[in-house]
Amino acid sequence: MKLSVLISFLLMTASVAAFGQEKQSGRSENRHSEVAEKGLVKISVMYPFAEGKKFNMEYYQTRHMPMVAGFLGANLVKYTIEKGLASGIPNQPLPYMAIGTFYVKSLDEYKSAIGPKRDAIRADFANYTDIAPVILVSEVVR
C-alpha cells in the first residue's frame, strides 16, 4: 500500500514535470522569435552582381565575417550570410551576389568598434572580392 502511494506520487510528479518542460520549451522559442530581432539595428553589407566580378564565399564565410564579428563584442546579437540566387522579377539580373548582415543592439557602439578597424576590414576585401559593397543601416520593425 505504502509503495503504491509512493509510485502514484512519482508518476504524478513525473507527468507534471513533463508538462512543465513542454510549456517551458514553447515559451522559450516564442521569446526567441518575437523579441530577438525587433528593435535591433541591421548593418547589411550587400555585394551587387556584375558580370565578371568575383566573390569567394568560402573565404567570406570562414575568414572575413568571423573576423568582423569578433570586433563587435557583446553588441552583436547575431550575424547572417546569404547567397544571391536570382532576381524575383522575371528577366531581371541577379541584384546581389551575397549579403552579410550584423544584427546589433546599438549603432553607436557598432561605429566605435568598427572605426579603428576600418583599414583592416577594407584590406581583407581583396582576399575574396573585387566588388564595392552597398551598405544599408536599417531598423528591424517586425
Place this chain on the structure above:
Amino acid sequence: MKLSVLISFLLMTASVAAFGQEKQSGRSENRHSEVAEKGLVKISVMYPFAEGKKFNMEYYQTRHMPMVAGFLGANLVKYTIEKGLASGIPNQPLPYMAIGTFYVKSLDEYKSAIGPKRDAIRADFANYTDIAPVILVSEVVR
C-alpha cells in the same frame, strides 16, 4: 521514516525535473537560432530610396505584408520588415527606404502560391508606395 523516504524521493525527482527543464530550454533555443534560418530561401522585396518618393510604413506593416504572408501558408517560416535609416558608407545616400522579407522552405511552392495572386499584390502597391521594388531571391548559408 516512510514519509522521509517519500519526501527525499520527491525532492530528488523535482531537482532532476528542474535540471531537465534547463537543458531542454537551452537546447530548444539553440535549435531555433542555428537551424531555423540556415538553408531557407529568402525573398527580399527592397524599396530603393529616391528623393520625393513615398512609402507608407503603417499600411505596409498592417495591411500589405500580412496579406501576402497569408497567401504563403505553411511554406512561410517567418517574415520580417525593416526600415532604412542610412547608408553605412559616409556621404552616400540611403540605399533602401524599406525591405520586406519572406523566409520560405521551398521556392517552387512560393512561386505557385504567389503566381495567381500577382495582380492583387501589384494592385495593392499604389496604396503605400510609388517605388518599383528590387526583389532578391537568396539562400541563407549562415
